[in-house]
Amino acid sequence: MSKKNPEYDFKWCPGCGDFGVRRALEFAMIDRLEETGLPMENNVVVAGIGCSGNLVHLLEGDQPYGMHGIHGRSLPIALGVKMARPELNVVVVAGDGDFLSIGGEHIGPQAARNLNITAVIMDNGVYGLTKGQSSPTTKLGVITSSTPYGKIESQINPLELYLTLGVSYIASGFSGQPRPLSRLIKQGMEHPGFSIVHVQSPCTTYNDTFEELKGNPRKGIEPTLWEVPDDHDPSSKAAAYDVIQRGGLPVGVVYNDESRPALEQRVEQMWDTARARSAEELMASFEF
């Protein structure tokens, strides 16, 4: 139950990474609104299905618009919202299962279109809401409820996938650092094209990777997270590829190509040659 709505019967587990992502998204939206002077209602949050998608109901303070649709289809819903109303700030919130498994087919087309929206992906390497099945980012060999003898597929590397598909802004973040994460998200919102902020957001119940990510000196565990250095050139695809190949989980902007026009700009360019005709005008061509 939430404070604003006593009927709402969903809640994240204590310590869930998604709390931090929610905070980061709130920061990013508020900071952006302060800069632009636009109301919170200018934001539309399109949510996938799963623990992460429930974020849309758990936002605190002024409420943005939201759509909690169907599993895997947050991207094409966002396509509809954005192309209907390009002046809106459209954000997708989804998990690794929703975005990369059932919804995987939609990433490539949005990248090719350079759809001007921001996808915030909460990657916990597991299906949480259905209680612990393996996901595309679950590691090879890991035993989950749906892989009783260990996972037999390779773990995919989402950042590499995004880069290959031509996503024009790719950032990698960590839910345990809401402030820095909010800056990555806000930069994604300002990016004129398709931006994905892929966040490590551990599941404390089924796949608790906090220690692995942050490390634990007392136990001699080295952190897998590492900061993308300041001298990284995110406009270079080759440099981005190096960052992704370095292993571990980079935190920062991996790739940022601002040279391509966004879909709505390309559509606007078409208006010079294309012309929306009235029904009256169109009908005249069939008269005899």
Add this chain to the structure above:
Amino acid sequence: MQMRDFVVRFAGEGGQGVVTSAEGLAQSSTQVGYHALTFATFPSQILGGPTWTQARISVDPVQAPGDDVDVLVAFNREAYDNHYAEVREDGVVIFNSTEFDLEGDSRAFGLPVEELARSTGNNRAANMVIMGALAHLVNMPHEYLEEFVERRFSRGREGDDEIIRSNLQALRLGREHIALSGFNLGELAPSKMPEYQQLMIKGNEALSLGAIAGGLDFYVGYPISPATPILLYMERNLIGKDRFAYQVSSEIESITAILGAGYAGKRAMTATAGPGVSLMSEGLGLSWVAEIPLVVVDVQRGGPATGLPTKTEQSDLMSCMFPAHGDVRVPVIAVGTVEECFYGAVKAIEWAEKYQGPVILMSEMALAERAQNIPKPDLSKVKPAQRWVYEGNNGYQRYAGYELSPMPLPGGPGAYVANGSEHDDIGDTTHLPERHIQMTQRRFGKIKLLEEEYYEREGAEHSVAILPWGGSKGPAQEAYDILKRQGAPVSWYYTMYLNPLPPKLLEELKQKDLVIVPELNYQGQFSSILRAAGVKAESITQYTGLPFKARTLVERISEMTNFRLTEAVGV
């Protein structure tokens, strides 16, 4: 013998001008005051393949392709072999003798189409050679086609005169040549140009126009026969400021993109065929549950699966009315004529806004590709659909109560979550029993807002009724007219509103002893739905990929009603 109509079938190889000839004949006939419609089937391939199109030319308005072929124009041997059996006994076969030779068919006459065209100095006048021959066969006055040629090619360009001269010569050559055969079909009654302004238009084009007139401002689609022409039409004519048309990457993207657009305030539509409807299932459920206006057009073809992509069928009614899992019954409009393609689309956009949910507009292959003259719709009577927009403050309860409520628009006040999970007043997820009861009743209750008054009705005193739906309306209307002339005690009912049915119509139908439903599917889908509503309905089914013949319907209706036909039925 005076004729009121005749049917010419053009058959040949794709690319031989089969379609152009039929449409040309239809067009030229309408321009001199006849009524005309074409019926096309295509091979499901890009180049070549056997194909045929027929044109029915009539003194009176007609809505069906015609039962019999009066004239077959065979462009090659295979076309002759495939179609000669359908030419009526005293009909005529014109075969292209430049292409092949034919002996032993007393109805056949060879016309060296290409040679004759070449002799006029204009190879492209081949159509006019055929047209001249056809006009002769039905004793159509020369001036009709000559006027047509002069009007068509007087374009104010240099060379018009030469083109007109060669085409007139082609007409004459065709006429003179066929005269050698001694064949004659009779005399087509003189035409009478209607006093109203007309359009010559195909079903898919009329549907696209209707949607635009109805206020459509967002269209996406994915190529699929026979709905693709709607996508192409929108991409050519809808793109502009505040209006959007776009090809997406699948039917799943189509439905979800128009969900997003509908939510964001647009009058949004997509068009597809059966396979696409299957893929849109989940999205249609979301539209129903989250109360988001949108229109899905299903231009039906033969199914299931890939089925018969270029043939006609009416077998998607169940999947359109009940497209999704869960408690869903989507409003359905099924158009039955090219003219209704226009008005059905206007109505579909209106309905979606009126009750805030999905509407399915059903068309079918035979209508989609049919070119026909229709009265020009009066746009002053068509009002673009308007959304009921929320204009209050934040903190709005979008889903409170059992009634339709105004929709907030993103960017404006009243932010809420449009939720596909069962939800409470503000759109947050809840699974409380009382909420599911309330929201389910709310969703079904809203359908009442779409109940229409109007339906077609004739001879209502009879206890047996004919009630076709969709494109079977045309042949059923012809069958009904024949039966009526013969004194059969049957009544006629028709509506394009299949869900909800006009309530008064349903009341009337319930009083009947038998309601006969001609429909192109195996199971009798509409009669099943009617029986569930308490109507004693029985179907006449056909599943050949082709439309009904009026004659078939006359015979079967007579059997079902024990009505003895007094004479051989001719149409």
